[in-house]
Amino acid sequence: MILPAKVLETLLRMRKEHRHYVDVKVINGRCYVYESTSMWDRQDRRVVKKARYLGKITADGTFVPSVPRRPGESAALAGVASGRRGARTGVHYARRPIEYRERMGKYDRQILSLLSMDGRKTVSELAKEIGIKNTAMEWQKERVERRYGIKYVAETDISKLGYLTYIVLIKFESRKPGINEVRRELEKEPSVQLAMLTYGRYDLIMYMVMSRYEDIKVHFFNIRSRIFPSYDMKLYVVPFYLDYSFVPLRDKFVETLGDRVWSRSSEKPRPVEGDLLKREYAVLRALNSDGRRDFASIDSEYGLRAGSARYTYHKFIEEGVIKRITVSMREVHVNYISAIVLQKINHLKFAGHRKDLLQHIISDGDEAIMNRYALVGDIKMPEGVLLIMPVRSEREVMDADEQLRRIGGAEVDSLIVTNVIVGSLCYRNFDNRQSSQYRILRDEYRVADL
Numbered sequence: 100m101i102l103p104a105k106v107l108e109t110l111l112r113m114r115k116e117h118r119h120y121v122d123v124k125v126i127n128g129r130c131y132v133y134e135s136t137s138m139w140d141r142q143d144r145r146v147v148k149k150a151r152y153l154g155k156i157t158a159d160g161t162f163v164p165s166v167p168r169r170p171g172e173s174a175a176l177a178g179v180a181s182g183r184r185g186a187r188t189g190v191h192y193a194r195r196p197i198e199y200r201e202r203m204g205k206y207d208r209q210i211l212s213l214l215s216m217d218g219r220k221t222v223s224e225l226a227k228e229i230g231i232k233n234t235a236m237e238w239q240k241e242r243v244e245r246r247y248g249i250k251y252v253a254e255t256d257i258s259k260l261g262y263l264t265y266i267v268l269i270k271f272e273s274r275k276p277g278i279n280e281v282r283r284e285l286e287k288e289p290s291v292q293l294a295m296l297t298y299g300r301y302d303l304i305m306y307m308v309m310s311r312y313e314d315i316k317v318h319f320f321n322i323r324s325r326i327f328p329s330y331d332m333k334l335y336v337v338p339f340y341l342d343y344s345f346v347p348l349r350d351k352f353v354e355t356l357g358d359r360v361w362s363r364s365s366e367k368p369r370p371v372e373g374d375l376l377k378r379e380y381a382v383l384r385a386l387n388s389d390g391r392r393d394f395a396s397i398d399s400e401y402g403l404r405a406g407s408a409r410y411t412y413h414k415f416i417e418e419g420v421i422k423r424i425t426v427s428m429r430e431v432h433v434n435y436i437s438a439i440v441l442q443k444i445n446h447l448k449f450a451g452h453r454k455d456l457l458q459h460i461i462s463d464g465d466e467a468i469m470n471r472y473a474l475v476g477d478i479k480m481p482e483g484v485l486l487i488m489p490v491r492s493e494r495e496v497m498d499a500d501e502q503l504r505r506i507g508g509a510e511v512d513s514l515i516v517t518n519v520i521v522g523s524l525c526y527r528n529f530d531n532r533q534s535s536q537y538r539i540l541r542d543e544y545r546v547a548d549l
Contacts, residue, residue, distance in 0.1 A: 104278075104296075104517045105160030106130050107435050111515075113162065120493055123156065125432060130156045135492075203468060206231070208528060210243045211426065211468065215527040218251040218390045218424035247468075248430030251390030252347045252525070254422040255383070257308050260356075261373055266339040266478055266485060267305040267319075272331035275302060282520040284326045289352040290318070294521035297438055299514030304438055306339070306346050306522070312373070339485070343460055343475035343534060347427060349522055353387045356380055378407045382415065390424035428469060428526040433489040436473075436516035436524070437496050441509050442483040448508025454544050456484070459502050461531035470531070471499070473524040483509060487516075489526060 102110065102123060113121045113132070120135040133150040154164040209229050213220060226236035243249065257264065278296065281303070285294045293306035309318055319336055361367070361374035370376065375383075381401035385392045385408070397408035415421040441456075443449045463471050474487040486503075490496045496513075503511050531537055540546040 101433055101516075101519060102130065102435060103158060105158065106156045107515075107517060109156050109160040109162055110434070114493065121153070122150075122492060123434060132156060132162065203466075204239065204242065204246075206239050207243055207246075208466075208468065210240060211247070211428070211528040212530055214240075214243075214249070214251075214426045215529050216423060216425070216533065218426050246430065247428040250427045250429055251424055252427050253383070253386040253390050254345050254425045254525075255348060255387070256419055256422055257348070259418065259420045261311055262308045263311050263315075264339045264341065264476075265307045265309065265315075266337040266476075267303075267307055268301045268335040268337060269303040269305075269327075270300070270333045271302045272333070274330065276327065276330060278518060278520060285521045286351075288322065288326070289349070289355045290322075292349055292352060292522045293346050293519070293524070295436070295438070295516045296518040296520060297514040297516050299438075300440075300512060301514060304514075304516075308348075308352065310373075335480070337478045337480055337485075340477040341474075342477060342484075343536065344470070344473055344525055344527075344529065345422075346474060347523055347525055348387055350384075350388055353384050356383060376411075377401065378403050378411045379415075382408050382411045383421075386412070386421070386424065425525070425529075426527050427523065429523075431469060431526050433491055433526075434493075435490050436519070437488045437490050437499075438514040438516055439486040439488060439499070439503065440478075440481070440483060440512045440514075441486065441503055441506065442481045442512065443509050445508035449506065450508075452506045452508065454540065454546070455502075456506055457536040457540050457544075458546070459499075459506075460486070461534055461536045463531065468528065469526045470529050471495070473526060487524060489524070 102125070106123070110121065110123050110132070117134065122133050122135055123130050124133060125131075132153040132155060134153055135150050154162060156162050206229055210225065213225055213228060222237045222240060223233055225240060226233045229236065231239070281294070281296070285291050285305070290307045290309055291305055292308055293304075295304045296302065297304055309315060315336070319334070323334060356375060357380055359373060359375045360377055360380050361370040378401070381397055381403060385397045385400070394408040394412065395405070397403070398405055401408075412421065416423075460472060460475055469489070472486050472488050474485075476485055477483075478485050486499075488496065488499060500511065500513065503509075
C-alpha cells in the first residue's frame with residue numbers, strides 16, 4: 100500500500116537526517132519505523148542485515164519514538180522528523196534488533212506468477228503446475244488472494260479498440276489546488292485512467308486515453324478550461340507508447356464504450372469501423388470489473404445467447420484485444436512510487452545502450468514478490484522513456500538509479516509520487532520471459548542467459 104503523504108514526508112525527512120537507512124513497515128494500518136544496518140558475521144563469514152525498531156509515524160506525520168530501553172539514548176530524530184524545535188539528539192531503540200524481511204508463503208511467488216499470466220486458471224490447473232494436491236492448492240490460492248488483496252482484471256490493449264494513449268505533465272506555478280479538489284474533478288473525466296500527485300519537476304502526472312477520431316487539441320483545451328481554469332500552470336501533453344505492463348482501465352471509462360454499441364437500423368444495417376457488438380461490450384465491461392466473472396452469468400445479465408460471452412472472450416484473446424486476465428495486488432507494502440524520466444539527448448549513444456535498458460527493465464530479483472516496474476513506455480517531447488517504479492526499499496531505487504545513469508545518451512530525472520488520486524497501477528508478478536523486452540534480447544541480441 101502507498102504511504103499517506105504526511106507519513107511519507109516525515110519518512111523522507113528522517114532519511115536525510117539519519118546516518119543509517121530508515122524504513123517503514125505498515126502493520127494493521129499503523130506505520131512503524133525501523134533502522135536497517137549491516138554487520139559482518141565472523142562465524143558464518145557473511146554480511147547479516149539487521150533492523151532496529153525506532154518508533155512509529157502517526158497519520159498527521161508526527162514521529163513517536165519507542166520507549167527507551169537503555170540509558171543514555173535520546174530522541175533527537177523525533178524532533179527532526181516531526182519538525183519540533185529544541186529536541187534532544189539521538190533516537191530511542193528497542194532492546195533487540197528485529198529482522199526486516201518479507202514473510203512469504205512457500206508457494207506465494209509461484210501462485211502470483213501463474214495468476215499474473217492467466218488469472219482464469221482453475222485450482223486443478225494451478226495444482227498440477229505447482230505439484231500439490233487440489234485441496235492444498237485451493238487453500239493456498241485463497242490465502243494468497245486475501246493476503247495480497249488480489250483483484251482480477253482484464254489486461255486490455257486499448258489501441259485495438261481505436262484509442263491513443265497520452266501522458267499529461269502539469270506544473271503549477273504560484274499555488275496548487277488541494278488534493279480533494281483535484282481528485283473530485285479528475286474522477287469525473289472518463290479519459291483519465293491514472294492521476295498521480297508528484298514531488299519534483301512536475302506536480303501532477305496523468306495517463307489518458309482518447310479515441311483517435313477525437314480532436315486532441317479541443318479535448319485538452321476543454322479539460323484545462325473545465326478542471327483548472329483559475330490556476331497558473333504549465334501543461335505538457337506527451338504521446339505515450341506502452342512497452343511494459345499496463346494501466347487498468349477505470350470502470351467509468353469502459354462504461355462509455357456503451358455509446359459505441361451498434362444497433363441495427365435502416366440507416367445502419369451493418370456495424371462500421373469503431374462500432375462494438377453488444378456481446379463485445381458486455382464482455383469488456385464485465386471482465387474489467389471482475390476478470391474471473393462466470394461467462395454464463397454475463398450471458399444472463401446482458402440477455403445474450405448461451406455461449407456468447409465465452410466465444411467473445413476467446414475471440415478477443417485471439418485478436419489481442421484482451422491480452423490476458425491478470426491480477427493486481429492491492430495489499431502489498433510500497434513505501435512510495437518513483438516516476439523516472441529517462442530523457443534521450445544523444446540518439447546514437449542511447450541506441451548503443453538499448454540492450455542494457457531492456458535487461459534492466461526485466462531484471463527482477465529472485466525473491467521479488469512483484470515486478471520491478473509497474474509501467475514502462477516510450478514518450479515524445481521530451482523524447483525518452485517513462486518508468487513507474489513501486490519502491491519497497493531505498494536500496495531498490497538507488498540500484499535502479501545507478502543502472503539507469505549508466506545508459507549512455509540519456510539524462511535521468513526522478514519524481515516522487517506522493518498520492519495516486521485516480522485509478523491504480525498494476526502490481527503483479529509477470530513472467531518476464533513473456534515480455535517484448537525478453538523476445539528482443541533473445542532474437543535480436545542473442546542473449547541466452549537472462
